[in-house]
Amino acid sequence: MPEIYGRNLDLNLLRVFAVVAENRSVTQAAARLYLTQPAVSAALRRLNTAVGAPLFVRQGRGLTLTARGERLLASIRPHLQALVDAALEPPTFDPRTSERTLRLGLSDAAELWLLPALLRVLEREAPRMRVISIPVQFRNVAATLTSGSIDAAITVADELPGSIHRQELFWGGFVCLFDPRHARLKRTLTEDVYFGHEHVVVSYNGDLRGVVEDVLQKSRRVRCSVSSFANLGALIDGSALLATVPALVAQQLRTVRPHLKTATLPFGLLGAPMELLWPAAVDDDEACRFVRDQIAHIASEVVPRSRQA
Template sequence: MSEIYGINLDLNLLRVFAVVAEAGSVTEAASRLYLTQPAVSAALRRLTATIGAPLFVRSGRGVALTSRGERLRASLKPHLGALIEAALAPPAFDPKTCERTLRLGLSDTAEVWLLPPLLRALEREAPRMRVVAVPVQFRTVGAALAGGVDAAITVADDLPSNVCRKRLLKTGFTCLYDPRHARLRKLTEAQYFAHDHVIVSYNGDLRGFVEDLLGKTRRIRCSVASFSNLGALIDGTAMLATVPEIVADDIRAVRPHLRTKPLPFEVQPGYMDLLWPAATDDDEACKFAREKIVQIARPLSKG
């Protein structure tokens, strides 16, 4: 196959040849191709030189195919139309028969609220599509998208211009606790900082966004790398966890005895984005999946 690609043949010349052969006239072919007659004649000379044999002879006011030209037309005819159709026809996409495997980069919070309903939607509408979920966060999402991930759902800062972005949902933050052990009537800032805390730190340290926001240090009892086990860690203890509201809702769906309190200081809401490489913007399977993700996220957004 590499030898074929190496041949110095301009495939546009074959299109010119096919139109001249059909029209039987260089002048008529030039009109159909929106080219000048000299340009068509020059194209035929180049094709003849490449093939090494004459393709046309003069016939009255037009041209007729030589035997070599007839063989070329016969070989070319079934392929040229298919190539043009493949280039111009919109891609056919049927979710019922699509067998794509989608690679989704998910933050640990997105895996909880997005993946179960997305899989249910695919089971109903695209039963042959499969999902490979890989963990991402704001520091790693750029590399994941450059490395073959079809879409990512996470918090993200600046990204290259070849990454498309759609604001997916907005969520505030809340304080999650076990009321059987942490007695909180109205949570004050003093009470908040007097309690032990469990935090999520992607740096693997004892510092979270509250320390960065307020310049104050909490009493960190435990630091973990994801939100997935916060409910189990809070349950049965007096520790507090400051989490996105969407995470608190998911945890309380499993552990309804846990409670939340508004934070005693102002925290700007967080935003989760849907990100995808610009190269897959017109990929029908990816577009289908992105539409499902947007539908799932819409009722979850806090404004």
């Protein structure tokens, strides 16, 4: 602990001292401070002891400062006002001039649809703000948020501590992504055709199970398992493999490879809601709130387009 915090001095005594010095009266100072006269007198005695010298002497019916008291008052007066201003003035945040760096925990799916759009918004509205993207997923997001290592997260989540706020962004459906030059699917994809094809899956466990196996308890013919959605477009491109991906991810992958197509799955697979999560400790942080508002707006804009894809 720095030495200044370990010294035996209650900083509130300095406020009492300053008010007594202004009024040259314990009685008047007590009235202004909403304290009793004995409480003010006791505070002055404690401060005299801490300083090691008397700060006031009695003059007539009032008090006058000693030389030591004059020096102390001159030293603390500007700092006391600065402390009051710091405590009572509302925070000021201007996105145009803010140089904050925010750490966002993003699932790999969220990084694809959110991060490019968020960076464009920041370039326009907050050109000096920066973002650090941290990979998270539903298994580790609670620990990452409660540790204070990120300012917000965008992912699906299970149960979370009460200290984490959450805002639902949308329910993300899944589609089947494929290369029509090699996987020649009919307009209506049937279960027999779907399960008859080979698949590439995304597995956070490093195994051959993906969302279909976990949710529907049905096994596919898995040729390849990867740890994120980012490279699925390259794996599908030029192959007969199918990939079951969130609709927003498919939309982003097709912006790079527009020849890829999507098909409606032959079974219901709604998944879980994509949520915006943040620690209660940054709920009133203006920079964090600004970025959270931008994220929510981007989500509201991008979801209708994905439903039309």
